[in-house]
Amino acid sequence: MKHLIMTLLTTLGLGLSATTMTAHAQDDPIVVGGLNYTEHLILTSATFQLLQAKGYDVDKREGLGTSVLRQAQENGQVDLYWEYTGNSVILFNDQPQPDNAAETYATAKRLDAEKGLVWLNPSDTNNTYALAMREAEAEKLDIHTLSDLAAAMNDGADLTLASNAEFYAREDGLRPLQEAYGFEFPRSSVKRMDSGLTYNALREGEVDVALVFATDGRNGAFNFEVLDDDQQFFPVYQLAPVVRQETLDAHPELRPLLNDMSAALNDPTLIDLNRRVDVDDQSIEKVAKDFLTENDLL
Incomplete structure (x- = not known):
C-alpha cells in the first residue's frame, strides 16, 4: 500500500x-x-x-x-x-x-x-454522507428517514441505490450503515459509480436512492429529499x-x-x-x- x-x-x-x-x-x-x-x-x-x-x-x-x-x-x-x-x-x-x-x-x-x-x-x-430520494417518490412511499427506508426495504420494496466505490467499502459506509439500521440492499441493487454521477442517476430515475453529500447544492436544485439520519449513524x-x-x-x-x-x-x-x-x-x-x-x- x-x-x-x-x-x-x-x-x-x-x-x-x-x-x-x-x-x-x-x-x-x-x-x-x-x-x-x-x-x-x-x-x-x-x-x-x-x-x-x-x-x-x-x-x-x-x-x-x-x-x-x-x-x-x-x-x-x-x-x-x-x-x-x-x-x-x-x-x-x-x-x-x-x-x-x-x-x-x-x-x-x-x-x-x-x-x-x-x-x-x-x-x-x-458535509457528512447522506442518502437521498426524489421528493415525489419519497412522498409516495412515505420514506423520510433512514429508518423509514429500512422498514420499506424489509417490507419488500425493490429499490436500487447509486453509491460511489469508496462509500461502498468504507468502515463508516454502506455495510455498517445497513447493519445499524437493520436492512440490506441486495448486491445486484447497488450501482457503483463516481460520486458526481450519483446525482444524475437519481435525477434521471436510473436509481431510487443515491449517496449524496449534505452540503451539495444539487440536492435542492434537483428536488431531492435528503433522508434524515434519525439514529445519527453518520460521523x-x-x-x-x-x-x-x-x-x-x-x-x-x-x-x-x-x-x-x-x-x-x-x-x-x-x-x-x-x-x-x-x-x-x-x-x-x-x-x-x-x-x-x-x-x-x-
Whole structure:
C-alpha cells in the first residue's frame, strides 16, 4: 500500500525527492492541497487566491484522493489543506466515532498534533454522507428517514441505490450503515459509480436512492429529499484548515488568515457555492473569488 501511494504521488508531480521531504524554508512556496470534488476545489482555489493576494508565493496541488493528499501532507509535500474531522478520526487515526462535533474536532486536533499537523479553527459545517430520494417518490412511499427506508426495504420494496466505490467499502459506509439500521440492499441493487454521477442517476430515475453529500447544492436544485439520519449513524465531517506545524512556525500569520476564512463558512454557504458551480455552471475560480470578496477576505 505504501509503495502504491508513493507511486501515485510521483505520478501526480509530488515526487519524494530529498528536497520535498524536508520542511519548506521561509522563502519556499506554500503548497496548498485539495481533494477531487467541487466543494474542495472551491476551497482550494479560494485559499490559493487568498494567499496570493496577501503576497505569498503559493503552489497548488489539487484534485487528489483522500489518502494520497493526507500522505502528501504527512510527508511534507503539502503544507496545508481543508480536511474533515471525521476523516481524521475514523479514516486516518482508526478511532471510534465520537458523540458530537466538538469531541470529533478535539480528537482530530489531539491525534494529529502528534504527527506535526495543526488543526486551526473549525467552520460551522457538516458535509457528512447522506442518502437521498426524489421528493415525489419519497412522498409516495412515505420514506423520510433512514429508518423509514429500512422498514420499506424489509417490507419488500425493490429499490436500487447509486453509491460511489469508496462509500461502498468504507468502515463508516454502506455495510455498517445497513447493519445499524437493520436492512440490506441486495448486491445486484447497488450501482457503483463516481460520486458526481450519483446525482444524475437519481435525477434521471436510473436509481431510487443515491449517496449524496449534505452540503451539495444539487440536492435542492434537483428536488431531492435528503433522508434524515434519525439514529445519527453518520460521523460529523466538519471542515477546518490543517497546517503542518513547521509551516505554521515559519508563517504564523497564516493562522488568522485561515481562521477568518473558516469563520465565513457554514452549511448554507457551502450549499450555495456548490450550487453555483454544479448547477449554474460558474467556474471554480470565479466562485472562489466571489466568496472571498463577499466576505471581505481579500
